Amino acid sequence: MVKAQNSLGLIFFPAFDWAISPTHPEREERLLYTLDQLREEGIFDIEGINEYKPEVAVREDVERVHFCLPSVENVTTKSHLISAGGAIKAAKLVMEKQEKKAFALIRPPGHHGMRVVHGNRGFCNINIEAIMLEHIREHYGPIRAAIVDTDCHHGDGTEDIYWHDPDTLFISLHQDGRTLYPGTGFPQELGGPNARGKNINIPLPPNTSDEGFLYVLDNVIMPILEDFKPDIIINSAGQDNHFSDPITDMRFSARGYAILNERLNPDIAVLEGGYAIQGALPYVNLGIVLAMAGVDYSGVREPDYDASLLEQDPKITKYITELCDGMMNIYANVPRFPKEGEVQGDWFVRPKDIYYDTDDISEKQVEAVALCDECAGTLKIETWSTANPMNALCVEIPRNACTRCVTKGHDLIEKACRTDDYRYVRLIDRKEKQYLQFGY
């Protein structure tokens, strides 16, 4: 019988009864063929691979991370809470050492879900990795975490949530934003003033093949991970870099994904996007499962795989080599402040425009973070959108907030409650574990 070298917990939850709409890519059928493939391969019989039910995330899990406007219930459905709960279950298995690694094969995805949620963007409402990671930190203590996002789209939601967090390294490699949704994710976006160099974006040109992806892994991602020394590595495992994906232009293969996973060696993987549900997902998921479990994946191969067609253009190879050199150079010389935004007193302020493509909502934000050497800094967001046109104030007092930042957070709330400036006032107080709404 086949035996896994690493014990692996699989949380497989295809949500066969949920879709955004009947013909939307995020629909019932999405993981059907993956299930067929995993079953036919006998994956669930491999000694050391165990399947688990997802949990259902509770309101508090969401409120710990997101400012949901007007409410958690308004922007989430049970499917989102189960998806987040699936990721939480994966993390629990690993944190409690029940399994060496875990892979949550769940839907819908979450990596476009930002700190403030007015609706659905890029098929995501709430950010399942962030909900998972903050659940871990709340229940298992502070940890340094690295999230490596291998989805073809920039993980702008995860970036937004961890922009100011010096204890979370976020690395996104994706198709260049000049050619694909959401249009962001450039090398100069290096994190907020209190967490510089903890946000890494690697925009790759269309038609990047296995060679290019693995080059970036070996020459940028691995060295930066080594420098950061995370306690835990999470792979935000989107699968739309695949050569057969209908909405992207990359040439990554299932075997490439498996090799990447083997070298990255994540503790937890969470499925994100990927919509070539017949030609890619069954094989990419199989590759990732085998690689994580330490089982021979060399036989994983798509029916239409043709090595010669997937060979990388030398021009692309050259571009990527230079990009990687540039990235390491930037990483070694991170400027003190981000390009976007300005210092106002002891705050760093930046304006943000956010578009929710799925729900057609436009949002405007003014985000301010307290400049602080001791903690991640209290965060203040003023937001209004076409869905919630009345002004809202959202304040986060971070996990490790210093006394000065705690006071700052409470002052903001107190002041806001005395005026009529805001329709909604929200507080995430991670120190006191309080998630409060005022004047509602």
Place this chain on the structure above:
Amino acid sequence: MYLGIDVGGTHTDAVVVDKAGVVLAAAKVSTNHEDLLCSVREVLENVLSKVQPEGIERLNLSTTLSTNIIVEEKTEDVGVLVSSGPGLPMEMIRVGRHFYGLSGSIDHRGVEVVPLDEAEADQAIAACREDGVKVFAAVTKFSPRNPLQENDLKQRLSDSGADFISLGHQLSGMLNFPRRVNTAYYNAAVWRTFNTFADAIEASVQEFCHHLPHIHILKADGGTMPFALSRETPVESILSGPAASVMGIIALCDIATDCVILDIGGTTTDIAVFADGAPLVEEGIEVGSHPTLVRALKTISIGVGGDSLIHCLKGEVRVGPQRLGPPLAFGGKEPSLMDAFNFLGLAPVGDVDASKQGLERIASDWGMSPVIVARQALDHATASIKKAVDDMVFAINEKPVYTIMELLHDKRIEPGKVYLMGGPAKAFQHLLAKVFALDVVVPENYDVVNAIGAALARTTFEVELFADTEKRIMVIPNLDVTKEIGPGFNLADAEAKAKEYLLEHLASLGVEENGDAVDILESTSFNMVDNDMRVGRNIRVRCQIRPGVVIT
């Protein structure tokens, strides 16, 4: 009258029941492992001497024959031809000495991606023939979606003069390639011995009954298969013993709720769990550590029984899993669980003095009082059984589900009653009632429940239907049905077709069933979308004749 025979590990039991399930005659003989036929003949002769053998309409036989062949490694050499295409390395599923991995692959939608390499296949067949191999298993990945390559291999094999060919898709429509390979392998490996045995059984039945009643063979899922079918799929007869007992309980007790069934034997206790009065079925059991696709009633077995050895581990009295012969009360050499019952006077059997002396001896060796040793032995035995039941119920309740509906409206099993059978059942009744804090029922005839279950079990069968309206095709793998369908074919049509083919197939085997006993186990329809357009439906229906007993 119906005749039921259960060839078990220790005893071979037989009963004759009338159509209402009333036991008219029963017999019990020791099982002769070297010659099962001899045990069957002995019990046949014994039980039929008590009734008019001409009145026997049907014989249902549960036998350990196939299991023994596998466990004792007396299997015949099988030529295994597989084509797996991409995925896990073929070496990982190697089984037997004559294993040939062939080129060729079929994808998850049943599309042939790489055709079979004919020359390679013929070479493999020739090599097997040269080694004297006469029976074969041919299995390709995703053959339940498209049996093309398996059928091609079958043609080549029968042209080469093979005695028997076992095809993966004919054994199960479930997706699991390694299990399908194992199942087909074992089916071929036990085929010849099973058929020789079947011939002998037929002759013996004819001899003792003075006519030939319908013969059925019991399967692990608690149902039977007609004799003719069992000759083609003997692998289905493995591990039918625990199922016979469970079916017996169904026949004897009116079960309508969640409950636990315990069959306490000499060496082991078999545990089954019922949900809403129905036994739980497992999609595939393991045989000799090899997982298969043979459906079985969900049972687990733990090493606690009447003959389990009492021993002492770090000052604590333990029972089982070893068994060193019978209890002292029946002439054994070491004290076992039954001796503890004897010592405490809870259910005296056999030579009570021998039990007492034995317990006093080991108690003084361990520096304990014999009463304490006996009590602790019983406590440990009942606690082990309770823990195994709890673990099993927990695992069943934790079984993954794939829809939001099922996840949120989770049906949890909470057993409210315990049914107890097997030799030491009466002795255990009160102790287990205390440990479980539940009503513990011991049915009448508890020592031949297994044979009663065999006698009354109904014929079961399962089909999986897979339809793809984009490709306009419908497949029922284990019935070898591949049919064209219209673009409007929907879930209701699929359910009706699956039922129709299932009942038709049974009728062709001489089993008349109306649709009442058909369960739809799975029924799903997915829209297939291409470029924002619905291009068809992907439909899967799985249905079965529910395992049960037929009492009129």
